[in-house]
Amino acid sequence: MVSRVxxxxxxxxxxxxxxxxxxxxxxxxxxxxxxxAGQIPTESRIIGAARADMDDAGxxxxxxxxxxxxxxxxxxxxxxxxxxxxHLSYVPVDAMGEGGWKELQELLVDDEERVRAFYFxxxxxxxxxxxxxLRSHGLAQRExxxxxxxxxxxxxxxxxxxxxxxxxxxxEDQIYRIDHYLGKETVQNLxxxxxxxxxxxxxxxxxxIDHIQIxxxxxxxxxxxxxxxxNSGAMxxxxxxxxxxxxxxxxxEPPARFExxxxxxxxxxxxxxxDPVDPDQIVRGQxxxxxxxxxxxxxxxxxxxxxxxxxxxKCFISNWRWANTPFYLRTGKRLSGRASEIAIVFxxxxxxxxxxxxxxxxxxxxIRLQPNEGMTLGVTIKEPGPGGMRLVDVPLxxxxxxxxxxxxxxxxxxxxxxIMDVIRGNQTxxxxxxxxxxxxxxxxxxxxxxxRRGDNPKPYDxxxxxxxxxxxxxxxxxxxxxxxxx
Numbered sequence: 001m002v003s004r005v006x007x008x009x010x011x012x013x014x015x016x017x018x019x020x021x022x023x024x025x026x027x028x029x030x031x032x033x034x035x036x037a038g039q040i041p042t043e044s045r046i047i048g049a050a051r052a053d054m055d056d057a058g059x060x061x062x063x064x065x066x067x068x069x070x071x072x073x074x075x076x077x078x079x080x081x082x083x084x085x086x087h088l089s090y091v092p093v094d095a096m097g098e099g100g101w102k103e104l105q106e107l108l109v110d111d112e113e114r115v116r117a118f119y120f121x122x123x124x125x126x127x128x129x130x131x132x133x134l135r136s137h138g139l140a141q142r143e144x145x146x147x148x149x150x151x152x153x154x155x156x157x158x159x160x161x162x163x164x165x166x167x168x169x170x171x172e173d174q175i176y177r178i179d180h181y182l183g184k185e186t187v188q189n190l191x192x193x194x195x196x197x198x199x200x201x202x203x204x205x206x207x208x209i210d211h212i213q214i215x216x217x218x219x220x221x222x223x224x225x226x227x228x229x230x231n232s233g234a235m236x237x238x239x240x241x242x243x244x245x246x247x248x249x250x251x252x253e254p255p256a257r258f259e260x261x262x263x264x265x266x267x268x269x270x271x272x273x274x275d276p277v278d279p280d281q282i283v284r285g286q287x288x289x290x291x292x293x294x295x296x297x298x299x300x301x302x303x304x305x306x307x308x309x310x311x312x313x314k315c316f317i318s319n320w321r322w323a324n325t326p327f328y329l330r331t332g333k334r335l336s337g338r339a340s341e342i343a344i345v346f347x348x349x350x351x352x353x354x355x356x357x358x359x360x361x362x363x364x365x366x367i368r369l370q371p372n373e374g375m376t377l378g379v380t381i382k383e384p385g386p387g388g389m390r391l392v393d394v395p396l397x398x399x400x401x402x403x404x405x406x407x408x409x410x411x412x413x414x415x416x417x418x419i420m421d422v423i424r425g426n427q428t429x430x431x432x433x434x435x436x437x438x439x440x441x442x443x444x445x446x447x448x449x450x451x452r453r454g455d456n457p458k459p460y461d462x463x464x465x466x467x468x469x470x471x472x473x474x475x476x477x478x479x480x481x482x483x484x485x486x
Contacts, residue, residue, distance in 0.1 A: 008423045009115060010043035012108050016095065016130055017121035018048025018059070022149070024066035026180075027121060029075075030416035032067050035084045036074045039420060042087075047107055049093040049100070059090035095126050101137045108139065116144040117422050124151055128165040135169040145422055147176045150241050151232070152431070155447075156440035163433040176422050177431040181242045181340075183414030183421075186373045187249065188429075190342070193365075193375070195254050200365075203346070206325040210362065210479075213343040214246050216331040216369075217484040221293060221462070222309065226300040233447075234284075234311040238331040240443045244271065245431070246342055247327060251317055260427035264435060271438040275316045277446055284450065285310035285467035286457040287334035293462050296333070308457045309333040312470040313446075314477075328474055330481070334462040337484045340369035345479075361393055366482075 013031075015023050034040050048059050064085060068075045075081060089107055093100035108116065118134060120127055127148050134140045146166070153159025166175055181187060193200055203209070216238055222229040229237065248267035255262035286309050289295040296309045310332030316324065346363040361380040368374050376395040421429060458467035465471070465484060474481055 007039060008041070008420060010041045011115040011117060011423050012045045012047070013117045013119065013419075013423075014047045014049055014104065014108075015119045015121055016049050016093070016126070017119075018090065019050040019052050019054070019062065020121055022121045023048070024063070025070050026413070026415040027119065027419065028063050029067050029071040030413050030419060032071050032081070032084050033074055033413065034416050034420060035087070036077070036080050040087070044087060045107070046088050047104070048088065048090045049104065051092065051094065053092050054090055056088070056090050060085040060088055063088060095122070095130050095133065101133060105137060105139065112141050113143060115423055115425075116141060117147065117419075118144065119147040119419075119422075121149060124148075124153075124162070127162060131166050131169040140169060144170070145174050145176055145425070146170055147178055147419075147422055149178055151236065152177055152241070152436045153440060154232075154236065156437060156444050159436050159440045163437065167433075172433060173425075173427065175433070176418075176427060177433075177436060178418055179241055179245055179431060180414040180418065181369065182245055182249075182429040183416075183418040184369050184373065185414075186367055186369050186375065187246070189375065190249055190367055191258075193367075195258075201254070204344075205321045206323050208346055209325055210345045210347045211326045211328060211477075212250060212345065213328045213341070213482055214243055214250070214330075215343075215482065215484060216242060216340045217335040217337055218331075218333050219335060219338045219463075221287065221334045222296065222299045226302075229309075230300040230302050230305055230307045233307040234309060234331055234333075235443060235447055239311060239313075239329060240439050241431075243329050243331060244439045244443075247329070250342060250344070251322055251327070253321065258428065260430075261432075263428050264432045268432070268435050268438055269319075270317060271435065271442060273317045273319045273322075274442050275318055276442075277313055277315050279449060279453070279455075281314040281473070282446065282450070283310075283312045283467060283470040283473050284308035284455065284457040285312075285332060285460045285470065287332075287462045288459045290462040293334065295462075306454075306456055310335075310457070310460060310466050310470070312466065312473055314473060326477065328479075328481070330466065330470060332466050335484055336463055336465050338371060339484045341482065341484075342367040342369075343482050361391055 015027060017023060031040065031046060054062075064081060067081055067084075091100050091104045091107060093104060116139065118130070120130055122130070131146060134144070134146070148166075153162050194204060195201065245267075248270045251270045252266035253269065255266045286296045286305070286307070289298070297303050297305050300307065310330070312328070312330035315327050315329065316322070317327070344365040348362055362378075363380070364378040366376040366378070368376070374397065376397045378393050378395055380391050380393050418429060458469050460467040465481070471481065
């Protein structure tokens, strides 16, 4: 099964930071794949904008190499690559000054009905200045859209300031705050499973679900991001945005329609219903060297750092659907495996007719975001063979790669889908300003609490499952973390 292609109208897309890492790894290879799929009209224009002094030919050479490295099997079609590159132009632009803006104006099609999208693939300190430049140079029309990458502020105060700054130049329905996790096929399948199947929705509540685990584990360290990460930490870098969004999709009430504001209204209700988290329900960790890699403090070049590279916490949502159901969240660097998983752990049957020897069994719906995107539902059956009623848990597996075979590569990448949604004007999978502020309003007191107490993160060995205290956090409730072995 190949993704169904829905054509879009001709558009102009300007990528600020068009020579940067994200543009080369994700944005432009993704656009090339959409071009091959027939989704980008021939009249469309893609314009790279950055500080580097480069002409169109030099930019096309740069992106040709990026496509060959990152676009997968389609990059072997050299004719398609060259056809795509003909849509590309480049303008050296000074985000803080006047250089390049007149040239950019001249490149863009002067049509008020035409979609203009401006992707801010730059540091957040440039979001406001770029928005102001677009407005002052007459490039911000009603059909214009801006795409901004995280971080959306460093705390509630800066998030509010950023929202207010962008709102001076663009309406909320023109601002697309992108979180690539929401573009993943499995995340959207989560909504399809919940709201498209009578099988699950009646069971999706505290009466039948024992607890939920959300895990985003990485094997890499902070590496070249050390200086940024040391001012951020796992809470700001991952929990406040990625994990919060996954939590919202798991916990939200069914929206009236699958439309942007209807979905985001329900997500906002979840964030506002989150209880404050007690300090003893939070475990912060920091990786140490295992002899083959540097420690966090070495990577961050800060020998006295108290920044967490790992965090686990237990939280509750105060509403009727989820009363007293714990949500366990964890994320970290330099762990034993690379895995992003949501696990819905159902309660045991109220009474086992098979006796104590049959063991304890629970159904678990595992939603894997990476690697090997897919879903697995654990079901209890009788173990084959004679010798009595022995029970065993087996998976009903829907791994995309297994189900689709060679066509699995045609499952649309998160960035591809989200960029096309920007062009269509569909904000369903993007965060709204009040969502971002509500997430910071919940997160800030937790961060302020451990900073005020002077808490130190717990050390853990690189390549392990995290600090021992994180295991105790869930084990004392009679539960266990799921394996993160990659």
